[in-house]
Amino acid sequence: MKRYSFFKKQENHKSTDFTDVLEHLQKSKDFTSFTLNFENEIYCVSFFDTLIDKDIMHRDLLPYLHTNSSTLEELVHNLPIEGLVFTKNPAELQSQLLMGYIAITLNKSDQAVLVKAANNTSRQVTLPEVEFSVVGPKEALVESLDTNLYLIRKRLPIAELAVEEIIVGKLSKTRVAVLHIEGIANKENVETVIQRISDLRVNQIIDSSYISQMIEDNKNSPFPQFIDTERPDRLAAVLGEGKVVILVDGAPHGLLGPSTFFEYFAAFEDYxxxxxxxxxxxxxxxxxxxxxxxxxxxxxxxxxxxxxxxxxxxxxxxxxxxxxxxxxxxxxxxxxxxxxxxxxxxxxxxxxxxxxxxxxxxxxxxxxxxxxxxxxxxxxxxxxxxxxxxxxxxxxxxxxxxxxxxxxxxxxxxxxxxxxxxxxxxxxxxxxxxxxxxxxxxFLEPLYPPRIYDMRDALIRLPFFLQAKRPIEVQTEDTVRLEPKEDSKE
Incomplete structure (x- = not known):
């Protein structure tokens, strides 16, 4: 998963030292920083109470700090936690603490170990409320980006499913994921979406509708140009057609594009x-x-x-x-x-x-x-x-x-x-x-420009065997989605 940061210049800017960062963060009442003395070793543990899972800290972190570790490398070797990060950058220390990490320094050194312990409390997967269907799956997206990615990946367990993550928002630092299938999705569509999102200069992204309004081709049109859906099965299906999907952390629905006028009148239950x-x-x-x-x-x-x-x-x-x-x-x-x-x-x-x-x-x-x-x-x-x-x-x-x-x-x-x-x-x-x-x-494809093949899934929906190729309007790299049945040899 690639990451694109909106504030690369800011992250490269270094404060004087870790002490200044911790003193600045202690202005918040929910920030905690304490020291532990074990023989000649002094550990400083810092975190935000409201962002971390305290069970992880008490179960997987604190019991292992008393081990004989003279360096941070030895401490990391003794900790039963994956994904530990070393940093010497005070700006990175501050940003990771605000993302739910626990920072550990040893003997007031200029290096810290960051332990991921974010509290991932979120709503459980429930029934769709807006796009409810009588038949078909009954799962809907939730406000957690990681959960939404899981709901899509379990329907597309392939290595070609690529996720590009972008951090957007000067204040909100919102995670925005752009999904596509390599070898099927048109690279121009993918690069266009990533470029438009990366170029956003905003303070906050609260919902995916913010992204939709900011990256549309015609921002003054009353017609939506990205389909908004809460169904992970629909997102998985359009990824297979070669479209691009946008997920935003905190939004219980995703965006898919490019879209056509007729798709807004096609319920996924039709299939x-x-x-x-x-x-x-x-x-x-x-x-x-x-x-x-x-x-x-x-x-x-x-x-x-x-x-x-x-x-x-x-x-x-x-x-x-x-x-x-x-x-x-x-x-x-x-x-x-x-x-x-x-x-x-x-x-x-x-x-x-x-x-x-x-x-x-x-x-x-x-x-x-x-x-x-x-x-x-x-x-x-x-x-x-x-x-x-x-x-x-x-x-x-x-x-x-x-x-x-x-x-x-x-x-x-x-x-x-x-x-x-x-x-x-x-x-x-x-x-x-x-x-x-x-x-x-x-937007009016397949009526303009006229594309007879795509009419098979526009005003009416023909059988699946008559839709062996992906829509022309997406301009996919791999156009075949239903391979012909081979004749069996007796």
């Missing part, structure tokens, strides 16, 4: 189902998203400018529904859309049980009350509710947020220009999608 059923579900998701984006703007456009498009059998229903409504269609639609967004935000920010109750009861009460009060019509209430349900069908949460956002510009354009405004908005949206790239790869 656990028969290809006909999976393809049907994908088409339902695409239809639901189009319905969510277009239905309310079309309602406003038709009632504002295009009455002649309404079927005769439906005119009477709309007239009765809108009779007594004092607001124009655009204001009526905005009121309901904003009410839905308020309920959604309230349900998301409240505790789980209370949030579900608020969402259900609030939706029923507000919807019924607004219709009875004559503020909105029954027809529009149904359309807005179905549009909200349609935005929930996207498997990736970030894409659902984007769909919620782009409905409002379409609504305004429908009010000002009718169906022409919707068409113009759609053209702008299409041009924007054509300009977006993910790690330099086209």
């Amino acid at each position: 656990f189902l028969n290809w006909t059923i999976a393809s049907f579900f994908r088409l339902i998701r695409f239809f639901a998203v189009l319905f969510s984006i277009l239905m309310t703007p079309i309602y406003v456009a038709v009632l504002t400018y295009h009455y002649e498009l309404i079927p005769k059998d439906l005119v009477s229903t709309l007239v009765i529904s809108r009779s007594g409504i004092p607001f124009p269609p655009i204001l009526e639609a905005l009121i309901l859309e904003l009410a839905i967004e308020l309920l959604r935000e309230a349900g998301a920010r409240l505790p789980t049980k209370v949030g579900q109750t608020i969402g259900i009861v609030g939706g029923i009460v507000i919807g019924t009350a607004s219709v009875e009060a004559g503020l909105t019509s029954n027809v529009l209430l149904i359309l807005v509710a179905l549009s909200a349900l349609g935005s929930f069908t996207t498997p990736v949460y970030q894409m659902g947020n984007t769909i919620r956002l782009i409905r409002f510009p379409l609504l305004l354009m429908a009010y000002f220009l009718g169906l022409l405004g919707i068409a113009i908005s759609f053209c702008f949206l299409l041009v924007h999608l054509l300009r977006i790239t993910s790690l330099g790869r086209p």
